[in-house]
Amino acid sequence: MLYKEPAPIKDRENPFESMMSRFNIAAEILGLDEEVYNVLKTPTRQVIVNVPVTMDDGKVRVFEGYRVIHSTILGPSKGGIRFAPDVFLDEVKALAAWMTWKCAVVDIPYGGAKGGVICDPFSMSAGEMERLTRAYTQALVDTFGPDQDIPAPDMGTGPREMAWLMDEYSRMKGSTIHAVVTGKPLVLGGSLGRVEATGRGVMVSAMAAMDKLGMDPAKSTAVIQGFGNVGAWAAKLMAERGVKILGISDVSGAYWNDNGIDIEEAIEYKNNNKGRLEGYKNAEKISNDELLISKVDVLVPAAVEDVITIKNVDQIQARLIVEGANGPTSYKADNIINEKGIMVVPDILANSGGVTVSYFEWVQNRMGFKWTLDRVNERAERIMNESFERVYAASQKYNVPMRIAAYIVAIDKVAMTYKYRGGF
Ligand code: NAD
DSSP states (O other), X not given: OOOOOOOOOTTSOOHHHHHHHHHHHHHHHHTOOHHHHHHHXXXXXXXXEEEEEEOTTSOEEEEEEEEEEEEOSSSSEEEEEEEETTOOHHHHHHHHHHHHHHHHHTTOSOEEEEEEEESOGGGSOHHHHHHHHHHHHHHTTTTOBTTTEEEEEOTTOOHHXXXXXXXXXXXXXXXXXXXXOSSOOGGGTOOTTHHHHHHHHHHHHHHHHHHHTTOOGGGOEEEEXXXXXXXXXXXXXXXXXXXEEEEEEETTEEEEXXXXXXHHHHHHHHHTTTTOOTTOOSSEEEOHHHHHTSSOSEEEEOSOSSOBOTTTGGXXXXXXXXXXXXXXXXXXXXXXXXXXXXXXXXXXXXXXXXXXXXXXXXXXXXXXXXXXHHHHHHHHXXXXXXXXXXXXXXXXXXXXXXXXXXXXXXXXXXXXXXXXXXXX
């Protein structure tokens, strides 16, 4: 098969440039000196591997994979592994940097990393996925490590792949090392509360922001784009706090009910329908585009990147956007959102509940002691609330939107740590 250079993505901003645009604004406000700027703008390490894997038909295919370590200034690097046909190095670089800022915002002692393998997990058998995961782990055995670089699931990977990764790494090292990876199945050292952690953090962020805006959750309405792990949990937990969820959506389209969607029922429907809302009856079907611009108080994008762009930002009616997904708002839409006075709880804050509980998983693995669900939720909620307050205070102090404030908090922390640790 001929190697095809990935085509440039049209109508989509380069994720690395998009991240850097925000980074540059925050760096300028902070007056970051040139040395630290240069250290933080480039990843520490970028590893490209090509791993041969025997496919079910007996032929060997070579898969290209990446692991980018953006920074280890705050501690061992942390970040997921994405298995997707269109994953590319610049995307992995951006996601790795986002992890650095995310960990710094929530004040956990990790740097940032991300991994990716160009493959189509949906067309691969379980055996092929296992061989690929194990081959990728072997190729990166010197990069990964509980004190070096700790992977986790991302798009196209989940607890199953993390179990294989942990097993392969442990075999190579000759002892069981749970803490090398997070997002594992519960029986293999996973943490209680990890599955719902990101959605829970989105809910906590939404409640904190509504409080600042003087909005009463019981009198507010919301729509959630994406009804997967993050979106469904965020919807359920927000509904439990009285928010009326008027619309939800997934790849099959969007579903609207003037009286509010019964979220428990929608989740049950999805679980019995191969994880999709397709055919959901107790609502009117609308398009995903209509959902985003509908008249509600809170918009939660919890699906994919670049859904709020210059094409639709003018029509957005929500007062508050809480970013469950990574990078749902394009850089070019930021200014218009700010002009419209919409508050955005940015991704690096709003969806950091996931990495926070991943950190708890790592801590529990290292202690060899399991926490109760209440302890996990209580501590995660405290961290989310404290982080929100830190970012909110920075937004007041520097008179900037929450997104830039989050970058300021993160870059300031990493830069200060770098100054203490020193370069060469
Ligand atoms: P998921 O695969 O469980 O769910 C994704 C959902 O989005 C699905 O319902 C899918 O049908 C829907 N979707 C996909 N494309 C869509 C489109 N174009 N329009 C509308 N809906 C669409 O994924 P997830 O784990 O819920 O992750 C969602 C987002 O949150 C991603 O950006 C991910 O990077 C981010 N995130 C996830 C976590 C986590 O812990 N799962 C942590 C931090 C950030």
